[in-house]
Amino acid sequence: MNIDKELQKGHFVIGKCTKCGKKVWPPMDFCDECFGEVIMEDGPQTGRITEFAKKENEYFCIIEMTEEIRIMGKLLSGTPKNNQLVKITQCGIVENNYFFEFSLLESANM
Amino acid sequence: MNKVGIAAFGLVKFSLEDKPVESLLLHSVKSLFENCPNLTKKDIDGVLVSTNHNSKYLSPILSEISGIEPKIAHSVENLCNSGSNAIVSAYSYVASGLAESVLVSGAERYDSPGKILEWDKSRGEYSHPIYWASIFTKSYKQKYAVKDEDLALVSFKNHRQSRENPNALQSEDYTIEDILNSKKVTEELRLLECSRSCTGGAAILISSEKKIRELTDCPIWITGIGQKTTSAGFTKNTLFSSMESSTIAARNALTMANCQPKELDVIELHDAFSVCEPMALESIGLASEGKGMTIVKEGISSNNFKINPRGGLIGAGHPLGATGIAQTIEIMQQLQHNADSRQVDSPKKGLIHNMAAASTSSTVLVLEN
Numbered sequence: 417m418n419i420d421k422e423l424q425k426g427h428f429v430i431g432k433c434t435k436c437g438k439k440v441w442p443p444m445d446f447c448d449e450c451f452g453e454v455i456m457e458d459g460p461q462t463g464r465i466t467e468f469a470k471k472e473n474e475y476f477c478i479i480e481m482t483e484e485i486r487i488m489g490k491l492l493s494g495t496p497k498n499n500q501l502v503k504i505t506q507c508g509i510v511e512n513n514y515f516f517e518f519s520l521l522e523s524a525n526m
Numbered sequence: 527m528n529k530v531g532i533a534a535f536g537l538v539k540f541s542l543e544d545k546p547v548e549s550l551l552l553h554s555v556k557s558l559f560e561n562c563p564n565l566t567k568k569d570i571d572g573v574l575v576s577t578n579h580n581s582k583y584l585s586p587i588l589s590e591i592s593g594i595e596p597k598i599a600h601s602v603e604n605l606c607n608s609g610s611n612a613i614v615s616a617y618s619y620v621a622s623g624l625a626e627s628v629l630v631s632g633a634e635r636y637d638s639p640g641k642i643l644e645w646d647k648s649r650g651e652y653s654h655p656i657y658w659a660s661i662f663t664k665s666y667k668q669k670y671a672v673k674d675e676d677l678a679l680v681s682f683k684n685h686r687q688s689r690e691n692p693n694a695l696q697s698e699d700y701t702i703e704d705i706l707n708s709k710k711v712t713e714e715l716r717l718l719e720c721s722r723s724c725t726g727g728a729a730i731l732i733s734s735e736k737k738i739r740e741l742t743d744c745p746i747w748i749t750g751i752g753q754k755t756t757s758a759g760f761t762k763n764t765l766f767s768s769m770e771s772s773t774i775a776a777r778n779a780l781t782m783a784n785c786q787p788k789e790l791d792v793i794e795l796h797d798a799f800s801v802c803e804p805m806a807l808e809s810i811g812l813a814s815e816g817k818g819m820t821i822v823k824e825g826i827s828s829n830n831f832k833i834n835p836r837g838g839l840i841g842a843g844h845p846l847g848a849t850g851i852a853q854t855i856e857i858m859q860q861l862q863h864n865a866d867s868r869q870v871d872s873p874k875k876g877l878i879h880n881m882a883a884a885s886t887s888s889t890v891l892v893l894e895n
């Protein structure tokens with residue numbers, strides 16, 4: 417299980433339990449529900465904003481994807497609203513920290 | 527269960543000084559011995575150290591440099607509520623009969639590594655606490671139509687109260703305008719609404735009833751303990767306008783103490799950021815959802831020190847591993863009618879709320895005289 421290697425390549429991956437099928441985030445060796453073995457799979461590419469705030473001219477958001485997987489990242493442009501649909505446009509690792517960047521999906525009218 | 531209480535305390539003034547953590551721990555213990563003339567080193571069965579500092583083996587080190595040879599010696603680390611966790615551990619040793627007296631010493635340096643939880647990668651680049659606090663503030667303000675001017679009152683009150691606390695980091699008196707005009711760290715948070723990491727130390731002696739009667743004429747009893755951890759990662763939180771772990775911990779502590787929220791006379795709560803104060807008051811059950819600011823406003827208009835008498839984390843400073851212990855010492859002094867110009871009227875029951883990492887973990891203690 418090396419999520420860092422994948423993220424370094426800009427590839428958003430999550431864990432999936434081989435026993436009960438639960439998506440596990442952040443991915444660890446075993447499932448937090450049944451201790452089944454966890455394998456990596458491609459993560460979802462979209463999510464909904466559950467909350468956001470702003471620093472200087474930049475919005476940062478928590479987004480929720482399938483099965484309550486939530487991450488925090490930067491909104492590249494536009495003005496967010498809660499429950500709005502976003503796409504993960506970039507992710508990676510800088511200075512030992514993960515980063516995620518989102519953009520609003522225009523089709524996502526509430 | 528055996529009755530357990532607090533026999534003595536020691537404090538090291540909060541500052542921005544560059545001091546070794548071992549020195550801060552030792553100063554807190556020296557202060558405790560000075561405050562408790564009947565105490566001998568042989569009375570101490572356990573030494574617990576509460577800190578986020580990276581040094582190893584600090585309890586045995588503190589024991590050696592204090593000339594104590596305890597049965598039990600180890601550290602307790604749980605980010606910002608390390609202190610109250612160490613007190614609960616000490617309580618457990620005494621209540622079980624494994625120890626008669628446990629010395630708990632907490633210390634932190636201004637440059638503590640405990641501000642950032644590296645493991646929580648889900649926060650992405652937003653690892654600093656100001657980001658979860660901004661999310662909490664945005665959510666709380668929007669849900670309950672609370673304004674910046676309202677939340678600034680928390681900082682106004684706590685800075686003002688900290689001026690009566692000789693151990694506080696700063697003693698500035700800020701106006702609401704000063705607070706609102708202070709540097710915006712984010713759109714939601716101003717610098718004067720944030721607690722500041724600082725250097726400080728605090729020590730407390732947790733003892734059995736028998737031992738306490740030998741050591742002090744004003745014993746303070748720990749009658750309620752509640753703890754809850756809901757997760758480690760901030761993004762596991764589903765609500766940002768209330769603090770689930772604090773609500774559960776408070777309920778459990780009050781149940782154990784057989785106490786109603788309205789019976790509480792004095793409260794130390796974890797105002798890491800201004801919004802945490804109304805949220806904690808709601809968690810404790812003193813106000814309904816979204817109404818916590820009513821109590822803050824009452825405190826200001828009546829000039830009573832019931833909530834955060836020593837100035838809270840915002841006014842007094844936040845030496846992480848020492849904070850929960852310093853909060854407990856304040857309630858102890860209040861219940862002993864020993865809090866000088868911060869004294870509230872004849873308190874009988876007090877509560878301490880200490881939490882960590884966006885309220886993913888909370889500890890609540892109830893004390894009585």
Ligand SMILES: [Zn+2]
Binds near residue numbers: 435436437447448452
């Ligand atoms: Zn599973």
